[in-house]
Amino acid sequence: MALHNAAGRLSRHVVRSSASAVRSTASQTLWLPSNAPQKLRSMATVVPPVTQNSAGSKGPTAMVFLNMGGPSTTGEVKDFLSRLFADGDLIPFGRLQSYIGPIIANRRTPKIEKQYAEIGGGSPIRKWSEYQSAEMCKILDEISPETAPHKPYVAFRYADPLTEEMYNKLFEDGFGQGRGGRAVAFTQYPQYSCSTTGSSLNELWKWRHRLEGKTNDPTQGNQDGSITWSVIDRWPAHPGLVKAFAKNIEDKLAEYPEERRKDVVLLYSAHSLPMTVVNRAGDPYPAEVAATVYAVNQRLGFSNQYRLCWQSQVGPQPWLGPQTQTSVEEYIAKGQKDLILIPIAFTSDHIETLYELDKEVIGESGHADTVKRVESLNGSPIFIRALADIAKAHLSENQACSMQMGLRCPGCKSDRCLESKRFFAGQQARL
Numbered sequence: 001m002a003l004h005n006a007a008g009r010l011s012r013h014v015v016r017s018s019a020s021a022v023r024s025t026a027s028q029t030l031w032l033p034s035n036a037p038q039k040l041r042s043m044a045t046v047v048p049p050v051t052q053n054s055a056g057s058k059g060p061t062a063m064v065f066l067n068m069g070g071p072s073t074t075g076e077v078k079d080f081l082s083r084l085f086a087d088g089d090l091i092p093f094g095r096l097q098s099y100i101g102p103i104i105a106n107r108r109t110p111k112i113e114k115q116y117a118e119i120g121g122g123s124p125i126r127k128w129s130e131y132q133s134a135e136m137c138k139i140l141d142e143i144s145p146e147t148a149p150h151k152p153y154v155a156f157r158y159a160d161p162l163t164e165e166m167y168n169k170l171f172e173d174g175f176g177q178g179r180g181g182r183a184v185a186f187t188q189y190p191q192y193s194c195s196t197t198g199s200s201l202n203e204l205w206k207w208r209h210r211l212e213g214k215t216n217d218p219t220q221g222n223q224d225g226s227i228t229w230s231v232i233d234r235w236p237a238h239p240g241l242v243k244a245f246a247k248n249i250e251d252k253l254a255e256y257p258e259e260r261r262k263d264v265v266l267l268y269s270a271h272s273l274p275m276t277v278v279n280r281a282g283d284p285y286p287a288e289v290a291a292t293v294y295a296v297n298q299r300l301g302f303s304n305q306y307r308l309c310w311q312s313q314v315g316p317q318p319w320l321g322p323q324t325q326t327s328v329e330e331y332i333a334k335g336q337k338d339l340i341l342i343p344i345a346f347t348s349d350h351i352e353t354l355y356e357l358d359k360e361v362i363g364e365s366g367h368a369d370t371v372k373r374v375e376s377l378n379g380s381p382i383f384i385r386a387l388a389d390i391a392k393a394h395l396s397e398n399q400a401c402s403m404q405m406g407l408r409c410p411g412c413k414s415d416r417c418l419e420s421k422r423f424f425a426g427q428q429a430r431l
């Protein structure tokens with residue numbers, strides 16, 4: 001059925017954008033592997049270029065950073081947790097969601113409020129997201145003048161600014177509502193999980209549908225005056241990301257005496273997933289996290305031994321392991337006290353780095369002088385340049401999203417995933 005719809009939309013698209021067809025076909029060839037079957041090539045969704053403005057640019061282009069967000073003050077913790085436990089894409093309680101969600105959120109609030117109080121009174125995610133998106137847009141204006149000006153936006157899943165607020169800001173700034181315009185949803189999770197990026201995209205699709213009507217094809221934006229959306233959905237092994245991580249690791253390694261440096265063990269740490277998600281749905285996240293880890297070690301010339309472990313388990317169910325804290329304790333028990341912790345699945349500081357790693361894992365290890373944590377990417381100029389390079393490549397490729405995004409998890413039964421993938425992945429949406 002998806003393929004049937006795809007064919008119809010593709011033919012409409014080809015008729016509509018004859019001027020861009022040559023350019024689009026070229027970018028399609030770049031995006032897909034050169035040996036990709038013709039059937040796949042013809043399925044790839046191409047975002048039609050927005051009409052040029054008087055300055056000769058196709059801009060303005062809205063660059064929307066998607067992330068989970070965090071409470072900026074302790075007073076926001078309850079609302080943050082309420083939204084988080086109400087999200088069936090993150091924690092599927094089924095029909096009991098609206099009953100169990102608030103109970104767990106309320107029960108958890110005092111403990112989590114204390115943790116945010118101890119890291120300075122709130123999560124720094126908003127500050128870093130606004131800084132990173134604004135700085136990236138400045139670079140993009142220089143390296144991609146054809147889509148300038150680039151305007152930064154942030155849409156958080158569980159904290160302000162929420163997706164609805166971001167969408168209304170787009171309207172205020174002249175996008176959509178009959179005026180068209182192009183927006184790029186840029187996930188700030190380098191590795192794709194249906195519980196993180198998938199959830200943010202499902203939410204974006206929901207608000208797009210509510211606020212801009214029923215069109216089920218993002219490439220129709222220019223025709224009905226709604227916003228033309230495309231998505232940067234994953235970038236786990238982008239060389240710029242890898243370089244930024246490697247630089248921070250090298251800086252931390254340099255703090256150890258030279259004679260001990262090569263024997264320091266690198267412990268990569270990523271937010272864990274419940275085993276139900278790993279097994280049932282076949283979530284891409286564990287494999288993509290491993291891809292980042294391998295690429296960073298490759299860039300370091302495999303200078304040190306390393307392991308990947310998983311943190312932040314919530315509740316009594318089994319989660320993907322080994323756990324970070326246990327791994328640190330066990331290495332120390334084996335006599336390996338020089339350890340560097342590397343948060344590898346998030347691009348700025350948050351409660352899991354500032355509280356869980358710094359205060360719990362390192363603080364309680366008894367070896368805070370030899371167990372260290374690398375800086376999070378935060379304001380790293382190498383990282384912000386990488387964001388701009390990723391965005392520039394996406395804008396010039398004119399693709400709706402990565403090829404991979406069109407494929408649902410084998411065990412997925414969610415209508416939200418189905419609808420949102422049909423919308424964002426367009427012709428690439430399958431199964």
Ligand SMILES: C=CC1=C(C)c2cc3[nH]c(cc4nc(cc5[nH]c(cc1n2)c(C)c5CCC(=O)O)C(CCC(=O)O)=C4C)c(C)c3C=C
Nearest residue numbers: 069070090091112123125193195196271273314345350351
């Ligand atoms: C790549 C990162 C993350 C994945 C994957 C992820 C999955 C995931 N998380 C929960 C439950 C909670 N996460 C919480 C906070 C939190 N989670 C991440 C990142 C990922 N989560 C971050 C960065 C944060 C902190 C935000 C901040 O400080 O600003 C919380 C709230 C804190 C707490 O109560 O412990 C919960 C709950 C699940 C169930 C899950 C996978 C399905």
Ligand code: FES
Nearest residue numbers: 194408409412417
């Ligand atoms: S849970 Fe992965 S696509 Fe729906």
Ligand SMILES: [Fe+2]
Nearest residue numbers: 068271272312
């Ligand atoms: Fe989480």
